[in-house]
Amino acid sequence: MKKYAVITAGGSGLRMGSHLPKQFMGINGKQVLWYTFKTFLTAYPDMNFILVLPENYLNEGESLVKSLDIANQTILVQGGNTRFHSVQNGLAKITTSSIVFVHDGVRCLVSPALIKNCYEQAIELGSAIPAVASADSVRIEEHGQNKPINRNMVRIVQTPQTFKSELILPAFQQAYQEIFTDEATVVESFGHPVFLIEGEYQNIKITRPVDLLLAETILKERELL
Numbered sequence: 001m002k003k004y005a006v007i008t009a010g011g012s013g014l015r016m017g018s019h020l021p022k023q024f025m026g027i028n029g030k031q032v033l034w035y036t037f038k039t040f041l042t043a044y045p046d047m048n049f050i051l052v053l054p055e056n057y058l059n060e061g062e063s064l065v066k067s068l069d070i071a072n073q074t075i076l077v078q079g080g081n082t083r084f085h086s087v088q089n090g091l092a093k094i095t096t097s098s099i100v101f102v103h104d105g106v107r108c109l110v111s112p113a114l115i116k117n118c119y120e121q122a123i124e125l126g127s128a129i130p131a132v133a134s135a136d137s138v139r140i141e142e143h144g145q146n147k148p149i150n151r152n153m154v155r156i157v158q159t160p161q162t163f164k165s166e167l168i169l170p171a172f173q174q175a176y177q178e179i180f181t182d183e184a185t186v187v188e189s190f191g192h193p194v195f196l197i198e199g200e201y202q203n204i205k206i207t208r209p210v211d212l213l214l215a216e217t218i219l220k221e222r223e224l225l
Contacts, residue, residue, distance in 0.1 A: 022212075099165070130203065
């Protein structure tokens, strides 16, 4: 079946203290996004990509795609005001029955194995939402009060959130709601259950300077294996 990876890369470098968006920052001489693309290509060389970027960085995205020699497999799309609208812009380019991965471009430590597992479960169940158990105690804060909840019932959601196109494309025709924090919430709102799959603790989202240092260490260790 045809495969599309919608890579969302609309973030800024504000929490990094940098003018350069984090997806274009370097790790071991390569951009964060470079590692993300290479991993998807390792999992499935026939992957088709839709790269969603801020308007001012479409040229940088084009250069990256050319360096990977995947211009014929990639469509560049301008992002929207929210994640929902950015993903919606990307999904609008998909017109054939397919398996669709939606992945945070700055989750550059995702493994080929997780990508393949998500694909296989989506084929079988319609969706695959990577998630890991919480390693920390968790409390809910509401109306100035807070209370603990059972962390064994908590799952920390990751990407690539993976769906059959027949589920995710019509779901994103809905009007935007604030509860749409990820693709799973959009598909659920449209009346479809979503199914979790075991994620990876190393599949972190690069957000702060310490995350870059951690990613650098992990990627160097992987090269030695």
